[in-house]
Every structure is written in C-alpha cells, then in structure tokens.
Amino acid sequence: MVFEYAPAPESTAIVDIAPSYGLFIGGEMVDPRDGALFKTVNPATDEVLSEVVAAGPEDVDRAVTAARDAYEHRWSRLSGRDRGKYLYRLARLVQERSRELAVLESIDNGKPIRESRDVDLPLVAAHLFYYAGWADKLGYAGFGPDPRPLGVAGQVIPWNFPLLMLAWKIAPALAAGNTVVLKPAETTPLTALAFADICRQADLPPGVVNIITGAGDTGRTLVEHPGVDKVAFTGSTEVGRQIARAVAGSRKKLTLELGGKAANIVFDDAPLDQAVEGIVNGIFFNQGHVCCAGSRLLVQESIADDLLDRLKHRLATLRLGDPLDKNTDIGAINSQAQLDKIRELSAAGEHEGAERWSPACELPERGWWFPPTVFTGVTQAHRIAREEIFGPVLSVLTFRTPAEALEKANNTPYGLSAGVWTDKGSRILWMAQRLRAGVVWANTFNRFDPTSPFGGYKESGYGREGGRHGLEAYLDVRA
Amino acid sequence: MSTTALAPASLADVTASNATLRRVLHGLPGVDQVGVEARAATLATRSIKTTAKQFALDLAIGMVDLTTLEGQDTPGKVRALCAKGRRPDPTDPTCPQVAAICVYGDLVPVAVDALGDSGVRVAAVATAFPSGRAPLDVKLADVRAAVEAGADEIDMVIDRGAYLAGRYLDVHDEIVATRDACGDAHLKVILETGELATYDNVRRASWLAMVAGADFVKTSTGKVSPAATLPVTLVMLEAVRDFRAQTGRQVGVKAAGGIRAAKDAVRYLVVVNETCGDDWLSAEWFRFGASSLLNDLLMQRQKLATGNYAGPDYFTLD
Numbered sequence: 001m002v003f004e005y006a007p008a009p010e011s012t013a014i015v016d017i018a019p020s021y022g023l024f025i026g027g028e029m030v031d032p033r034d035g036a037l038f039k040t041v042n043p044a045t046d047e048v049l050s051e052v053v054a055a056g057p058e059d060v061d062r063a064v065t066a067a068r069d070a071y072e073h074r075w076s077r078l079s080g081r082d083r084g085k086y087l088y089r090l091a092r093l094v095q096e097r098s099r100e101l102a103v104l105e106s107i108d109n110g111k112p113i114r115e116s117r118d119v120d121l122p123l124v125a126a127h128l129f130y131y132a133g134w135a136d137k138l139g140y141a142g143f144g145p146d147p148r149p150l151g152v153a154g155q156v157i158p159w160n161f162p163l164l165m166l167a168w169k170i171a172p173a174l175a176a177g178n179t180v181v182l183k184p185a186e187t188t189p190l191t192a193l194a195f196a197d198i199c200r201q202a203d204l205p206p207g208v209v210n211i212i213t214g215a216g217d218t219g220r221t222l223v224e225h226p227g228v229d230k231v232a233f234t235g236s237t238e239v240g241r242q243i244a245r246a247v248a249g250s251r252k253k254l255t256l257e258l259g260g261k262a263a264n265i266v267f268d269d270a271p272l273d274q275a276v277e278g279i280v281n282g283i284f285f286n287q288g289h290v291c292c293a294g295s296r297l298l299v300q301e302s303i304a305d306d307l308l309d310r311l312k313h314r315l316a317t318l319r320l321g322d323p324l325d326k327n328t329d330i331g332a333i334n335s336q337a338q339l340d341k342i343r344e345l346s347a348a349g350e351h352e353g354a355e356r357w358s359p360a361c362e363l364p365e366r367g368w369w370f371p372p373t374v375f376t377g378v379t380q381a382h383r384i385a386r387e388e389i390f391g392p393v394l395s396v397l398t399f400r401t402p403a404e405a406l407e408k409a410n411n412t413p414y415g416l417s418a419g420v421w422t423d424k425g426s427r428i429l430w431m432a433q434r435l436r437a438g439v440v441w442a443n444t445f446n447r448f449d450p451t452s453p454f455g456g457y458k459e460s461g462y463g464r465e466g467g468r469h470g471l472e473a474y475l476d477v478r479a
Numbered sequence: 480m481s482t483t484a485l486a487p488a489s490l491a492d493v494t495a496s497n498a499t500l501r502r503v504l505h506g507l508p509g510v511d512q513v514g515v516e517a518r519a520a521t522l523a524t525r526s527i528k529t530t531a532k533q534f535a536l537d538l539a540i541g542m543v544d545l546t547t548l549e550g551q552d553t554p555g556k557v558r559a560l561c562a563k564g565r566r567p568d569p570t571d572p573t574c575p576q577v578a579a580i581c582v583y584g585d586l587v588p589v590a591v592d593a594l595g596d597s598g599v600r601v602a603a604v605a606t607a608f609p610s611g612r613a614p615l616d617v618k619l620a621d622v623r624a625a626v627e628a629g630a631d632e633i634d635m636v637i638d639r640g641a642y643l644a645g646r647y648l649d650v651h652d653e654i655v656a657t658r659d660a661c662g663d664a665h666l667k668v669i670l671e672t673g674e675l676a677t678y679d680n681v682r683r684a685s686w687l688a689m690v691a692g693a694d695f696v697k698t699s700t701g702k703v704s705p706a707a708t709l710p711v712t713l714v715m716l717e718a719v720r721d722f723r724a725q726t727g728r729q730v731g732v733k734a735a736g737g738i739r740a741a742k743d744a745v746r747y748l749v750v751v752n753e754t755c756g757d758d759w760l761s762a763e764w765f766r767f768g769a770s771s772l773l774n775d776l777l778m779q780r781q782k783l784a785t786g787n788y789a790g791p792d793y794f795t796l797d
Contacts, residue, residue: 002760003534003752008526114524273717274514317753326526423509443511 005319008326010113014100017107017190020051023059023213024196026066027206033058035214040189043110044323044332044367052189054214057221060181063210064227067152067179070207075179076149078205080136087132087174089202094167095125097198101191105163106323108190110332110367111286113324119285123448124167127466130450131171134471138176141468147475149177150253151229156219156243157192158235159185159334160289160390165234166192168465170209171450176474178230179208183222185235186215187335220246228252230474234291237388237414237459255463255473257291257455259388260416262437263409264294264445267402268303270421274443276310279394282419282445284318284372287330288392289338291460292417294445296378296385298405301398308376308396315372316359330392333368342370342391349375349384354395380411388414402427410436415457419445438464490690490726497648504647504686510678510714519709525749529783532745536780537575539744539772540567542762544602544733546581546770548609548701554589557582559797561593568777569795571784577773578762579632583608584625591629602632602667606657609671609700611636615653622660632665633657634733634768636700637684639674647687654691667695667733672711673703681711685718689730697733701768706736712747716754729758735768741779744772 020037022029034056039048053059075083094101101124102116111120139145153173157165162184173180184192196211212218216239223231224246233243234257247254264282266275282294299307323331333339350356354375363369370391378385378395385395399405409418418437420428432440438455441447448454453469455461463473493503527535545564547556561580568574579600580590590601603625607613613621622633635657641649658666668688672681685696696715699706712734719730734747744767751759759765774794782788 002757003538003748004531005525005527006529006531008528118524269509271511271514272508274511274518277514277518326524443514 005327007322009322010103010106010324010326012103012107012324015104015107017050017104021053021189021193021213023053023055023063024193024199024209024211025059025063025207026069026210027200027204029196032056033062035059038186038215040108040187042107042367043187043334044364046366046368049108049190052193052213055212055218059212060218060221060225061227063181063212064152064154064222064225066207067181067210068227070205071151071179074205075174075208076177080138080177083174083177084132084135086202086204087128087135087171090198090204091125091128091132093198093201094121094128097194098125101163101194103324104194105191106331108188109159109162110323110334112328112331113326114328115286120161120164123450124163127164127167127171127450131175134172135175138471138475141471143472143475143477147176147477150474150476151178152227153178153180153230153232153474154222154225154228155180155182155232156222156235157182157184159188160286160291162188163191163195166195168234169232172465172470173232173474174208176471178474181210181212181222181228183212183214183219189213223247231255232463232473233257240461253473255455255465256461257463257465258416258459258461259390259414260291260293260456260460261296261386261388261412261414262292262294262417262419263296263298263412264419265298265405265409265421265431266300266303266307267405267420267422267424267427268300269423271423271443272303272307272310275307275421276314278419278421278443278445279311280314280318283394284330284392285446287333287370289334289390290446292439292446293390294417294419295389295393295395297394297396298399298408299396300405301400304398311374312357312359315374318359318361318372320361320369320371321364330372333370333391336368338390339368339370342389342393345384345387345389346373346393349378349382349393349395352382352384354378354382354384380408386412402431406431406434410434413459416455416460417441493690494648494651497646500647500651500687501645504683507682507686510682512678515678515710515714519713519750522713522750522753523709523746525746527745527749532779533783535745535748536741536776536783538760539741539748539767540776540780541575541578542766543577543773543776544579544581544735544766544768545577545773546701546735546768548581548583548604552583552586554586556797557586557589558593561590561599563773563795563797564599565594565597567773568780571781574777574780578766581634581768584621584628584630587625587628587630600631601629602634603628603630604634604700606635608634608636609702611638615656618653619656619660622657626660626662626664630664632667633661634667634669634697636669636671637688639671642675642680642684642687651687651691654688654693658692665694666692667697668693669697669700669735671700671703672698673705678710678714681714682718685715686722689719689722689728693730695731695733695766697735697768699736701736704737707734707738709746709750713750713754716751716759719759720755729764731764731766732759733766733768738767738769739771739775741772741775744776
C-alpha cells in the first residue's frame with residue numbers, strides 16, 4: 001500500500017484504573033461480605049486490568065436492601081422535576097468525562113475507540129438526556145394521569161455495549177421513579193464502576209443506583225431476590241429463558257432483550273455502494289457483538305455477484321487491530337469463550353458446505369481476534385443461517401422475489417431487527433409491515449436513537465427499551 | 480462489477496441515441512444521500528499522523544492545480560503563480576512542485592513561458608468557462624486557441640442546462656467535440672456538481688463524461704457554491720472505480736473549489752485511498768483545484784519538520 005496510516009493511538013493517560021474495586025452499595029464503594037475477587041482483562045492484550053468482586057448472596061441482599069431503602073425514603077418522595085435534575089446532571093457528567101469513559105470502554109471491552117467515542121458515548125448521554133426530560137412528564141406518557149413506579153429494579157446487562165446498556169436500563173428506571181441494582185457483565189465491569197463514581201459526583205441520593213459486579217451466579221441471585229420488583233435483562237436467549245423461568249409465578253415484572261439473527265435484505269434496485277456500507281456496519285460494527293447485527297445477508301440473485309464483488313473490495317480496506325488506534329475498524333473479540341463459539345460455528349459453516357472467505361488480514365499475536373468473515377452459498381438449513389454467532393461472520397443467502405425474501409427473513413426463531421435496501425418507497429413499507437422484527441431499518445442499519453423503541457419478537461425477547469414505550473417497563477400499568 | 484455491461488465495443492451502442500444513453504445512465508445504481516454522507520463523515524475521522532501525514536502533505540502538494548481565475552488576472556500575477564508552483568517553499572528544495580498552473584486561455588502563453596521545462600503543466604479553462612453558455616463553435620475555438628498556445632490540459636464545463644433537461648446526448652456530443660479539439664491535451668470535464676444538485680446526477684454525469692472520453696472528471700468551477708465536497712468526490716471516485724472495472728479505462732478525478740485547509744486535503748486523500756486505492760494516489764489520477772490550499776499545506780509541512788508553526792508572513796502570497 002502506498003498510503004500507510006501511521007499508528008494513531010488514543011492516550012490512556014486519562015483513565016485511572018484501580019488495582020481492585022469493591023461494590024457500589026448505598027452510595028459508596030464497600031468491601032464485599034461474601035464475594036470473592038476475580039480478574040478483568042484487556043481482550044486486546046490478555047493483560048489483567050483490575051480485580052473486581054463476584055458479589056455473593058449477602059452482598060446482593062445488601063444492595064437490594066439499600067435500593068429498597070432509597071426507594072421508600074428518598075427517591076419516590078422526590079418530584080419528577082427533581083429526579084429529572086439528577087438525570088440531567090448524570091448526562092452532563094457523562095459528556096464531560098466522555099473521553100475517559102470511551103477509552104476505558106475500549107480497554108475493557110476491546111471495541112475500537114472510533115466506535116466507543118463516536119457511537120457508544122454520544123448515545124449514552126443522549127439516553128440520559130432523553131429520559132431526564134420524561135421524569136416530570138410521566139402523566140403525559142399515555143399510562144394514566146399519575147403512573148406509579150414499580151420499586152426496585154434488578155438489571156443485568158451484557159458485555160457488548162457495557163455503558164450504553166447501563167444507560168438504557170438506568171435512565172428510564174430512574175426517570176419513572178424506581179431505584180436500581182445493576183450487574184454489569186463479568187468481562188466488562190469497569191465503565192459501570194466508573195459510572196458509580198459519576199453517581200457520587202452527581203450527588204445522587206445514596207442507594208438509588210447500586211452496582212454489583214459478578215458473573216452468572218450473582219445475576220441469578222439478583223433476579224431471584226424477593227426484594228426485587230422488576231427484572232430487566234439483556235443478553236443471550238439461553239439465559240433469558242432461565243430468568244423467565246425463575247421469575248414465573250412471582251409478582252416481578254420482566255423485560256428481556258435477547259439474541260437475534262437479523263436479515264439484511266438487498267433488492268436489485270438498492271443503492272449498492274451504500275448497501276455495502278450498511279452490510280459492513282450491520283455485521284462488522286462492534287466485531288459483530290451486536291444482538292441486532294445483520295448477520296444474514298439476503299441478496300437478490302440478479303445482483304448477488306456484483307454486490308459480493310463490491311463487498312469483498314470494501315472488506316479488504318477494513319483495519320483490524322489495536323482498539324485504541326483511532327483508525328481501527330475492527331477490534332478484539334471480548335473473551336476466549338466468545339472466540340471459541342465463533343470458531344466453532346464458523347467451522348460448522350465450512351463443514352456444512354458453505355464457502356468461507358476473509359480478506360488478507362494479519363491478526364495480532366496476543367489477545368483474542370477473529371478476521372471479518374463472509375460465508376457464501378449458505379442455505380436456510382445451515383447452522384450459520386440459524387444460530388446467533390455474535391461475531392464478525394456474515395452468512396450470505398440469495399432470493400428471487402420479494403415474497404421469498406420475506407419468507408426467508410421471517411423463517412427464524414428470532415425477531416429483533418431487519419434491514420431493507422431498495423430505492424422503492426412502497427416496497428420498504430410493504431416489507432416493514434410484514435417483517436416480524438422489532439426494528440426494521442430502511443436503507444441503513446444499526447442506527448439507534450433514544451426516542452425510538454427497541455425490542456424483539458419471538459425468542460428475541462419482550463418489552464421495549466427507548467422512547468415513550470421504554471417507560472412502560474418501569475411503570476405500574478397493570479391497574 | 481457488472482451492473483451494466485459496458486465493454487468498450489458496446490460504447491457505440493450506448494451513445495446510439497439519447498434514449499439508449501439515458502437507459503444506461505438511469506440503470507446505474509442509485510446513491511443514497513444519507514448513506515454517502517455518513518460514509519464520507521466516517522472517513523473524515525481517520526487520524527493521519529506523523530509519517531502518514533508527511534506522506535499525505537507532500538502527495539497533496541504535488542496534486543495541486545494552482546489556480547487563478549479572476550477577471551483581474553494579469554501576466555505579472557500569472558508569472559508570480561508559476562514561480563510559486565515551481566518552488567512552493569523557497570527555503571526547502573525537497574518540497575515537491577505542484578502538478579499544474581490553471582489559468583484562463585489568454586494567459587496560457589505567459590504560463591508556458593514562465594514554467595519552461597520545469598515539468599509543471601499548464602492547464603487552461605475553456606468552453607466559455609464558467610457558465611458554458613456560448614455557441615459550440617465559440618467554445619471549440621476557445622479550446623483550440625488554448626491548445627495552440629501550449630496548454631497541456633483543458634478544463635471544460637459541461638452544458639448543465641442540457642443535462643438537467645435530459646438532453647444527455649447533446650452533452651455527450653459536446654464533450655466528444657471538445658475532446659477532438661484538444662488533440663494531445665488532457666481533457667478534464669467539469670460537472671459543476673453544485674448545479675447538478677443530486678448525487679444520482681453526479682454519478683450519471685461522471686459516467687456520461689467518461690463514456691464521452693474524459694481523461695478527468697472534475698467537481699466544480701469554483702464559481703458556484705457548494706463546490707467540491709467530500710461526499711460528491713466520493714461518488715465520483717466510485718464512478719471512476721466502477722468505470723475502470725467495466726471498461727478497463729482509468730479516469731482521474733479533480734476536486735476543485737472550497738478546499739482551503741491541509742486537513743481537508745488529507746481527508747480527500749483518505750477517501751481516494753479507501754475508495755480507489757493505490758492506483759489513483761498520484762497527480763496523474765487525482766488533483767486538487769485550489770489556490771489558498773497550497774500555503775496551508777506548506778505551513779503544516781513546515782510544522783511537521785520543525786515542530787513549530789511559522790507565521791503567515793513566512794509563506795508567500797502571490
């Protein structure tokens with residue numbers, strides 16, 4: 001290459017990672033009572049970043065008690081306007097510290113700094129600002145003149161967008177008047193702990209937000225705790241099922257945002273160069289660690305060769321490597337376990353007869369990496385067309401008519417998102433009405449906005465996050 | 480990339496009538512405005528530092544068509560510009576010279592004389608630049624005069640009125656006639672994208688110019704706002720990339736007007752790099768039509784070498 005981009009690493013001087021962290025309960029960092037320590041690592045280098053607590057049952061109980069106390073004695077007694085003030089304060093502090101949080105997110109998660117800086121952090125602030133605005137207007141949200149909060153929300157979030165998922169969960173909960181106990185994912189606890197510091201900085205009343213770290217056991221203890229009124233979970237369909245079972249028959253209200261196997265459908269009249277960008281953004285954004293990723297490309301047969309040529313040409317320009325380099329497009333895979341899963345499913349794709357292709361791409365020696373990968377000749381019967389891979393792996397299928405595209409797109413146990421690419425407005429509407437997916441993007445993909453509800457059909461979960469609809473999950477609307 | 484089969488042999492069929500030409504141009508894939516602007520904005524976030532910046536600044540200087548197109552141009556002004564083009568930074572012999580000096584046709588002899596055998600080319604705007612509103616024989620006489628006076632490159636304008644009225648074949652035939660009048664001179668075809676308004680038009684007009692034999696497609700005259708933008712240039716780069724894939728003929732792109740900062744020039748080079756790749760990364764295939772851009776490139780170049788910014792008085796104003 002003639003024009004080689006020199007390394008342009010974002011400085012890490014702005015972040016200060018402590019050697020170990022406690023739990024954020026009742027407004028302060030406390031030592032665990034029965035939790036053990038575990039290590040969190042940088043997936044790009046395999047280096048230990050810090051030690052955090054795997055909170056035990058006593059710790060969880062303490063957090064829920066603190067949240068209950070804050071709910072009854074402080075947060076539910078505040079006016080909506082005062083709750084809004086705190087949320088606005090959190091939003092502004094996130095903006096002020098956004099560079100630090102972006103760097104921290106990239107270090108802990110492995111995602112490129114370009115994405116944490118330009119996508120994650122602006123959206124985090126936008127969600128907090130958006131729900132801050134709702135706090136004193138709940139009576140106008142369409143859930144009765146004076147809707148009441150639920151109480152204590154137990155929230156469990158995934159590792160793919162750690163801080164963004166935190167904002168999606170905490171912002172509507174607090175705006176509606178609930179208090180929360182939030183558990184970040186085992187592999188990405190650091191930005192949630194930084195957010196704990198922001199809560200302190202914002203003078204948020206103690207106990208309104210509690211953050212307890214840990215793995216699956218901690219999450220299970222939290223959602224099963226009798227003091228929790230509301231459970232919100234984002235993560236795998238498998239864990240979502242366990243949670244649904246655990247809360248069945250209880251008074252707990254539940255929202256689940258689970259997996260997906262989205263179809264990204266390209267018709268022959270699509271704007272091809274932009275469709276290629278949309279495909280790239282659909283499946284290679286955040287290394288494909290996106291529940292709504294466009295992991296199935298459905299392309300009309302008449303343009304399939306042309307589109308794939310363009311796509312391969314484009315993929316050859318993707319830059320994989322150091323997540324902190326400002327020019328990196330594809331960062332590290334979040335964990336060894338995830339890498340194993342991606343490898344296993346990719347091997348299954350080859351074994352089942354699909355043709356595998358990756359651009360020439362050098363993988364760093366340390367850390368966990370997977371090259372952008374395209375499978376062509378995939379059929380509906382292949383595992384890689386049915387199971388969520390949650391990695392930078394695209395399965396390409398073809399179709400001949402709009403009806404066939406629709407049938408294939410809907411022929412999945414999931415239903416989180418879909419994309420339609422065509423210059424024809426009427427076809428967009430026709431498809432959108434019939435696609436069984438919570439979000440349908442037209443001539444774009446993976447675009448998020450706090451005003452727009454997000455959530456799934458079928459095994460992709462239930463309940464909506466974002467927008468006016470997102471408030472319903474945190475309000476007592478049963479009456 | 481085989482959306483429309485355009486082998487060289489079939490080019491004659493394409494231009495058989497306005498209807499056939501229209502069919503091909505309107506058969507090109509559409510351009511989604513939101514998408515292309517988002518892509519350009521993402522590419523603009525590339526961080527070009529240290530050695531990469533050094534390379535890009537020198538490359539950009541060598542791609543500049545240093546331009547003066549004013550009613551008040553005089554031979555003295557053009558001679559000054561030529562001196563600047565030959566040695567942009569008099570204190571540093573390693574600084575590359577610009578690609579060309581771009582002037583009105585009547586000043587071509589002055590530029591030819593001042594540039595001598597320096598290797599800097601002489602480009603002349605012609606065909607009733609910038610509006611193009613003159614009878615064809617007048618436009619062609621304009622071209623011939625400039626070529627006879629020694630111009631190496633001719634920057635023509637298309638008839639935007641005819642284009643927007645759907646008279647594609649008229650636009651095509653005019654480019655072909657101009658092409659013939661150019662002889663050995665390189666032909667750059669100015670689309671004046673600010674008047675074409677949509678990205679679909681930019682893509683179609685680029686193809687139209689290429690089918691008619693343009694050596695370069697150029698964004699703007701610099702007399703209409705908006706002039707060159709990053710997304711417009713991206714669409715044109717996609718067009719030349721696709722055209723070569725289908726016909727085997729490579730066409731250059733010139734972004735002209737409104738590019739004043741070195742930072743912007745580097746962004747254009749990133750877009751060239753990631754859309755068309757190495758083959759277009761030279762003055763032979765990509766140009767900047769600019770005047771004040773050169774001084775900012777020189778200033779950034781010196782900053783990179785010395786670590787300090789020199790004041791504007793240390794760069795010549797011509």
